[in-house]
Amino acid sequence: MAVAGHNILYWKPRSKGWFFASVASLIIAWAETTFVPNVQVVNTIPYRLLLLGGIVTLVILWIVSGKLSQLRDKLYHQSQFLFAVGLFLTGWDLLSTKSGILRIPFFPGPAQIIAVMAREYTVLLISTAYSMRLFFVGLVTGTALGLTTGILIGWYRQWNYWLFPLVKLTGVIPAVAWMPIAIVIFPNSFTTGVFLITIASWFSVAFMVAAGISSTPKTYYEVAKTLGANETYLLVHVAIPNAVPSIFTGVSTATGLSFLTLVISEMVGAKAGLGWYINWAKGWSAYDKVYASIIIMAIAFSLILALLSAVRNHVLRWQRGIVKTS
Amino acid sequence: MTTDKDNTLISLRHVGRTYADTTGRETMALQDVNLTICKGEFISFVGPSGCGKTTLLRLIAGLDVPQSGTLLLEGSPIDGPSHERGYVFQQAALFPWKTVEENIALGLKARHIYREKQHLIAEYLHIIGLEGFKGAYPHEISGGMAQRVAIARALINEPKVLLMDEPLGALDAFTRLELQEALRRVWEKTGTTIVLVTHDVDEAIYLSNRIAIFTARPGRISVVFDVDLPSPPDRDHPDFIAFRRRILQSLH
Numbered sequence: 240m241a242v243a244g245h246n247i248l249y250w251k252p253r254s255k256g257w258f259f260a261s262v263a264s265l266i267i268a269w270a271e272t273t274f275v276p277n278v279q280v281v282n283t284i285p286y287r288l289l290l291l292g293g294i295v296t297l298v299i300l301w302i303v304s305g306k307l308s309q310l311r312d313k314l315y316h317q318s319q320f321l322f323a324v325g326l327f328l329t330g331w332d333l334l335s336t337k338s339g340i341l342r343i344p345f346f347p348g349p350a351q352i353i354a355v356m357a358r359e360y361t362v363l364l365i366s367t368a369y370s371m372r373l374f375f376v377g378l379v380t381g382t383a384l385g386l387t388t389g390i391l392i393g394w395y396r397q398w399n400y401w402l403f404p405l406v407k408l409t410g411v412i413p414a415v416a417w418m419p420i421a422i423v424i425f426p427n428s429f430t431t432g433v434f435l436i437t438i439a440s441w442f443s444v445a446f447m448v449a450a451g452i453s454s455t456p457k458t459y460y461e462v463a464k465t466l467g468a469n470e471t472y473l474l475v476h477v478a479i480p481n482a483v484p485s486i487f488t489g490v491s492t493a494t495g496l497s498f499l500t501l502v503i504s505e506m507v508g509a510k511a512g513l514g515w516y517i518n519w520a521k522g523w524s525a526y527d528k529v530y531a532s533i534i535i536m537a538i539a540f541s542l543i544l545a546l547l548s549a550v551r552n553h554v555l556r557w558q559r560g561i562v563k564t565s
Numbered sequence: 566m567t568t569d570k571d572n573t574l575i576s577l578r579h580v581g582r583t584y585a586d587t588t589g590r591e592t593m594a595l596q597d598v599n600l601t602i603c604k605g606e607f608i609s610f611v612g613p614s615g616c617g618k619t620t621l622l623r624l625i626a627g628l629d630v631p632q633s634g635t636l637l638l639e640g641s642p643i644d645g646p647s648h649e650r651g652y653v654f655q656q657a658a659l660f661p662w663k664t665v666e667e668n669i670a671l672g673l674k675a676r677h678i679y680r681e682k683q684h685l686i687a688e689y690l691h692i693i694g695l696e697g698f699k700g701a702y703p704h705e706i707s708g709g710m711a712q713r714v715a716i717a718r719a720l721i722n723e724p725k726v727l728l729m730d731e732p733l734g735a736l737d738a739f740t741r742l743e744l745q746e747a748l749r750r751v752w753e754k755t756g757t758t759i760v761l762v763t764h765d766v767d768e769a770i771y772l773s774n775r776i777a778i779f780t781a782r783p784g785r786i787s788v789v790f791d792v793d794l795p796s797p798p799d800r801d802h803p804d805f806i807a808f809r810r811r812i813l814q815s816l817h
């Protein structure tokens with residue numbers, strides 16, 4: 240139900256004007272880079288195509304959203320931001336490619352970064368694939384171990400007694416501190432990376448699972464017992480479901496730590512992946528490539544976080560007041 | 566009080582329970598409680614707060630153990646909680662991650678008889694009048710509805726006795742009356758033995774066959790009244806009002 244000015248999620252002015260302004264500012268960015276002569280030697284075609292693609296997408300979204308009021312609201316809500324993006328790109332391009340005020344190689348223009356992405360896309364794609372493989376293998380292993388140890392610690396006194404001090408103590412150490420040891424123990428950079436990411440995610444998941452299980456209200460157990468539940472039922476159908484919200488908190492923390500660990504472990508010693516690519520490009524003073532891989536990282540990591548948040552919103556749909564903000 | 570031996574469901578003999586607080590001081594929550602509960606009856610526990618009503622109910626449920634005395638269900642000692650003794654808490658305590666229907670089905674699932682007894686879910690949803698809410702989550706329903714679900718959840722196990730600890734205590738006056746009506750219907754329909762803890766004397770008179778009056782420090786049952794009014798009682802009838810006065814006097 241979209242009431243103008245009363246939408247909590249999309250509260251910006253619901254005005255056609257700002258939308259047209261955002262389209263106009265992207266057109267200006269395109270026209271500027273197309274018609275103002277270059278000072279630096281840059282292939283601006285990929286950048287111009289990207290801008291045109293953005294403009295066309297906006298127009299298509301606007302036409303399509305004539306029937307979908309949710310989408311139209313979101314589009315209008317984002318208009319002011321897109322407007323600013325267009326102006327920013329124009330200004331940046333003028334200061335770099337068009338005038339050389341921002342010096343290369345350290346501060347390339349948008350056109351140069353997009354050009355390098357277009358030129359190097361196979362290497363970037365392979366690097367991204369390597370990074371994602373390392374990330375997922377590490378995170379899944381760490382989460383599985385974290386779930387197991389967290390359940391043991393949260394449910395069984397003996398495990399809690401012996402394992403919990405260990406988890407608390409090793410959990411405060413940043414995973415990358417183990418790198419010198421990991422490099423010696425593991426045969427290659429991939430297994431070293433998996434080990435470090437596993438360590439990074441393991442403890443935060445274990446900790447939150449254990450906390451979630453021990454926070455189960457006593458009444459829940461009593462209810463289940465008077466309904467005929469045995470120990471196994473109490474664990475599987477009472478304690479663990481009760482821990483699910485805090486498990487998601489643990490996995491979110493683990494994801495963040497894994498991004499960090501991934502990049503550091505790839506920058507040190509790896510032969511593939513976005514972290515390696517950044518380091519390698521830096522060696523050649525190819526800062527446009529550094530920026531390109533940073534942008535790809537931002538996109539890939541954001542997609543992962545969005546995926547996690549979608550899974551969480553679905554699994555925790557029983558909770559009150561879940562507002563999807565993206 | 567005379568009771569037919571074969572008709573006895575629960576018998577409590579010299580039951581005592583003492584709690585020690587953190588400073589080591591002891592509270593005698595219950596002392597020498599004797600009571601016989603018959604099959605099919607509706608008995609209420611009434612008394613000032615802190616006199617051991619919850620303690621006794623938890624002992625019958627097997628959620629707590631007495632220091633002295635014996636508790637028997639059909640002649641065998643009560644040893645831990647069981648699906649034979651259903652329990653309804655003051656707060657409905659529904660599992661928030663389960664829908665209304667899944668909450669009601671909990672006992673069947675826990676006892677691995679879901680497949681055979683699945684049809685009971687629809688039956689109890691009908692009894693509590695919440696067919697339209699079976700897919701709702703607990704946060705989407707009102708307190709009164711939640712308490713209905715808690716009652717259905719306990720009843721689906723077809724327990725020998727339904728123990729209820731101030732189940733309507735947290736509800737507003739109108740919802741209380743509505744749920745008292747629902748409870749009466751449930752009792753008439755299922756014939757389950759019911760033990761109800763309440764601080765509402767009218768509620769006790771309206772619903773029960775017998776009323777046990779508790780006194781505090783040490784907690785014990787001082788007197789048990791038989792409710793001898795036509796069913797369902799008329800709350801405005803002079804007999805009802807006179808009976809209420811007798812009970813209130815016994816509480817002082």
Ligand SMILES: Nc1ncnc2c1ncn2[C@@H]1O[C@H](COP(=O)(O)OP(=O)(O)O)[C@@H](O)[C@H]1O
Nearest residue numbers: 584585592594613614615616617618619620621
């Ligand atoms: N778990 C407990 N630990 C310590 N004292 C308790 C505990 N449960 C009950 N008591 C004490 O026992 C007495 C009776 O409590 P309770 O059975 O809850 O009374 P009622 O339900 O009639 O209000 C109170 O004085 C209470 O403080």
Ligand SMILES: [Mg+2]
Nearest residue numbers: 618619620730
């Ligand atoms: Mg009580």
